[in-house]
Amino acid sequence: MINMAPESLDHTGVFRALADPTRRAVFERLMSSEMTVSDLTSGFEVSQPAISQHLAALRGVGLVSERRTGRFAFYKAEPAALAPLVDWIDRYRAFWPERIERLKDVLKGMDQ
Amino acid sequence: MSDTAETPQDIVLDYELDEAPEKVWRALTRPELVAAWLGPNDIEAEVGRRFSLEPTPGKPVDCEVLEADPERRLSYLWREADERGGAVDSTVTFEVTPTPLGGSHLRLVHSGFRAAGAGSMTDAANDNTLMQRSLKWAA
Numbered sequence: 186m187i188n189m190a191p192e193s194l195d196h197t198g199v200f201r202a203l204a205d206p207t208r209r210a211v212f213e214r215l216m217s218s219e220m221t222v223s224d225l226t227s228g229f230e231v232s233q234p235a236i237s238q239h240l241a242a243l244r245g246v247g248l249v250s251e252r253r254t255g256r257f258a259f260y261k262a263e264p265a266a267l268a269p270l271v272d273w274i275d276r277y278r279a280f281w282p283e284r285i286e287r288l289k290d291v292l293k294g295m296d297q
Numbered sequence: 298m299s300d301t302a303e304t305p306q307d308i309v310l311d312y313e314l315d316e317a318p319e320k321v322w323r324a325l326t327r328p329e330l331v332a333a334w335l336g337p338n339d340i341e342a343e344v345g346r347r348f349s350l351e352p353t354p355g356k357p358v359d360c361e362v363l364e365a366d367p368e369r370r371l372s373y374l375w376r377e378a379d380e381r382g383g384a385v386d387s388t389v390t391f392e393v394t395p396t397p398l399g400g401s402h403l404r405l406v407h408s409g410f411r412a413a414g415a416g417s418m419t420d421a422a423n424d425n426t427l428m429q430r431s432l433k434w435a436a
Contacts, residue, residue, distance in 0.1 A: 197383030200411050270410070273385065277308055277407050280352070285312055285405065287334035291324050292316045 198246040199270045207231055208239045212248055215262035222258065307408035314401045318368040318393045321401045325371050325391050342371060360389075369393055375407070386411050 203209050207229065214220065214228060222240065226233045240260055243249035247266040252259045314321060324330045326342040336352040342365040350358045356377070364372035372390040379385055392404040 197379050197385060200385060204411055274308065274410060281308060281310055281405055281407060284334055284352070285310065285403075288324060289312075289314065291330055291333045292314060292320060295316075295320060295324065295330070 199248065199266065202242050202246045202248055203270075205239070205242075207235075208243060211236065211239050212243055212262055215249055215260055216264065219252070219259045219261040221260070225260070307406055310405045312403045312405075313396065314403055316401060317399055318395050318401045321393050321403060322368040322371075325393075326365075342367070348373075363388065364390070 203212065210229070211225060214225060222233055222236055225240075226236050229236065231239075240249055240251075244251060244260075248263055249260050250263050252261070316324075324334070326340060328338055328340050331338050331340050331350075336350055338348055338350040338360075340346075340348045340350070340360070340362075342362060344362050344365055346362045348360050348362070350360055352358060359374075359376040361374040361376075362372070363374055364370055370390065370392050372388060375387045375389045376384050377387075386409070387407060388409045390404075390406040390408070392406070394402045394404075396402055
């Protein structure tokens with residue numbers, strides 16, 4: 186899962202990547218600006234290798250991208266990668282009202 | 298809850314129904330009635346009972362009853378396969394409360410979207426709190 190290329194992005198991977206609270210916090214911080222691993226590490230009580238691992242997991246599902254300049258690597262969030270997850274939930278936002286309308290019809294047709 | 302704008306939100310829908318809770322409960326728990334609005338199923342409202350449901354032909358959902366408080370509350374696990382062999386778990390809960398005029402208020406909550414096997418985003422936050430509490434007790 187961690188080594189998945191962004192193009193193999195799937196619902197489960199995005200859900201799983203964001204299930205971890207630290208990883209979610211990393212993603213949120215990278216929403217505000219591009220950062221290096223050490224910028225990121227300063228905001229968390231987590232070691233740099235741990236942050237790097239979280240970044241790798243986030244990059245694996247396309248939630249974070251990396252830009253290299255010389256010996257520096259900059260990371261930023263890719264909110265567009267949340268789309269499959271948002272789509273999944275939106276599908277149910279449309280699904281339930283339609284089914285509840287059917288439920289109402291069922292109730293109308295039931296005997297006492 | 299520590300969910301933020303970036304994490305998926307729960308789906309919460311509220312309805313006022315003319316029918317009494319007893320009747321609504323039947324429509325939520327009798328297979329032949331559930332089939333008419335939600336899809337073919339073998340539901341049985343008993344905690345721990347697993348059942349299958351096919352809201353969309355060819356896309357079965359594996360369910361397991363988590364809570365069944367007759368005429369009040371029904372909750373089940375909703376496990377749907379994704380296109381890549383993984384599964385997304387969520388929880389569907391129906392809360393039924395009587396209204397003064399003999400009808401029911403129905404609240405539907407579809408929540409806790411998570412990869413099967415991983416903690417939900419809400420669970421993850423709760424686990425964290427639990428862990429901190431355990432550490433305090435241990436100290």
